[in-house]
Amino acid sequence: MMSIVGAILRVSLAMSMMHLSIIHTIGERVAERRQLNQDQPQSENADTFLRPLRSLAMWTAPETPETLAKFFLNDYPQGMYLMPDSDAYKLTWERTGSFSIPAYESRDNGIKVAANPLVLCAVSKTRWATECVVLFHYTSGIGFVNIMSPYISHAELWAALRKESASEPFKGCQWGEGTYCTCHEPSHFKTKQEVLQNNYGNKAIDDPSWNETFKKRDGMADFAIAVIVHRSMAYDTRTQVTPEMEGILQPGLTSKNETMRDGRDVWVVQAKQEGITTNVRANISQQLSDQVDQLRSHQDEKGLAQALTGLGQLLQAQGKLQEAEPLYREALAGRKAKLGDRHPSTLESINNLADLLQDQGKLQEAEPLYREAVDGARGKLGANHPHTKIFEKNLADLRRILEA
Secondary structure (H helix, E strand, O other), rough: OOOOEEEEEEEEEEOOOOOEEEEEEEEHHHHHHHHHHHOOOOOOOOOOOOOOOOHHOOOOOOOOOOOHHHHHHHHHHHOOOOOOOOOOOOEEEEEEEEEEEEEEEEOOOOOOOOOOOOOOOOOHHHHHHHHHHHHHHEOOOHHHHHOOOOOOOOOEEEEOOOOOOOOOOOOOOOOOOOOOOOEEOHHOOOOOOHHHHHOOOOOOOOOOHHHHHHHOOOOOOOOOEEEEEEEEEEEEEEOOOOOOHOOOOOOEEOOOOEOOOOOOEEEEOOOEOOOEEOOOEHHHHHHHHHHHHHHHHHOOOHHHHHHHHHHHHHHHOOOOHHHHHHHHHHHHHHHHHOHHHHHHHHHHHHHHHHHHHHHOOOOOHHHHHHHHHHHHHHHHHOOOOOHHHHHHHHHHHHHHHOOO
C-alpha cells in the first residue's frame, strides 16, 4: 500500500446510476484494515463490505417474488444476485465508513436485511427449496457491521451456549444451544417493536411492562441477517426441541413451562463441529466466487460483471489487491464488449480499476483510466452529473499526488 497518500480524499465508485459512491481517504481505509486485523475474530467495530453491485435502472426485472424467503430459496441459487424493488422492500445501501452493505429495506418498518445471506445448506442448489429453510437473525447496527465485516472471509453469528458451572446452565439459551432466529422476515412485522416481542418475551402483547423491554432492547431489531440452512440443522421450538433439551423441555413451551404465546416464532440453528455446538459461520468470499462461476456457466455477461465487481470489492477491502485486479479487468472487458466504452456501467468499472491501481501504488496506470472516466462521463452524463464530479475529483486528487 502506498505511503505517500496522506489524507488526500479519493472516491471509489461501484454503484448504479441511482446512487452516489462513498468518498473516503486511502489513509482511512488502511487504518480500518489494520484495526480490523487486530480485532479479529471479534471485530466489534468492523466496517462492512460490498458497495452496490447491480444497476437496477438498466436491468429488466423479472417477476418479483412475494417474499425474501422465496427469493433466497428459488431465485438466488439460480444466479439472480439481487432482488429488484417490490411493494415490500427496496434495495438500499447501509453506509459504514469506507464501504456499504447492500440491503433490502422493509417499506413498512425500516428494518434492513443484508442482501448477502449466510448459506449453510450443503446440498445441490436445485434442492434448496425442498430441503432448506430461510431464517432471520435480528440484530443491532453494531451487530450487523460485525457480522458482515469485509476483512474476514467468514460472516459469523454467535451461538448461545450452556454455562457449564452455573446453577442455571440454560439461562440465556432456554430452548437449547445454538443461534436463535425466526422464520418471520421483516415484512411480517408492522413495527420493530413486534420483532422485540417475538424475540424477548412471552407475556401478553398488551402487557404494559413491554415498554421497559422496548427501552432496554432499543435498536436490536434495526437489522437482520438471512440464513439459508438445511432443515436438519434448524429446530422450530413450537414443534421440536434440540437434542440436549430432550426430557428437559417440551415442544411449544418456554423454560417456565408456559405455552408459547400464539403467533410467537423462535427457531434454533445448531451448527456442529466435532459434536460441539459452534457459532454459525458462512464463507462469503466462497459464496461470491461460486456466484461468479455459476454466471460464467450461464453466459450471463451482465450478471457476471456485477458478481465480478462484488467479489473484487470484497478482496480489495481485505487488502488482497492482486487477487482483485483480474476480476475488475474482466468486469471492465465484459462491459465494454456488451455495453460500449461510454455506457455508465462501463465508466464505473473504469473508475473501479483506477481506484484499485491507485491502492496498489500504480499511479501512472491509474491516471489515464481516471481521465477516461472523466471524459466519458462529461460526454455521456454531462458536466453537472454527480458521477462526473466524483470522477473529476478522483483525477484531480491523483494529479496532486503525482505533482507532490
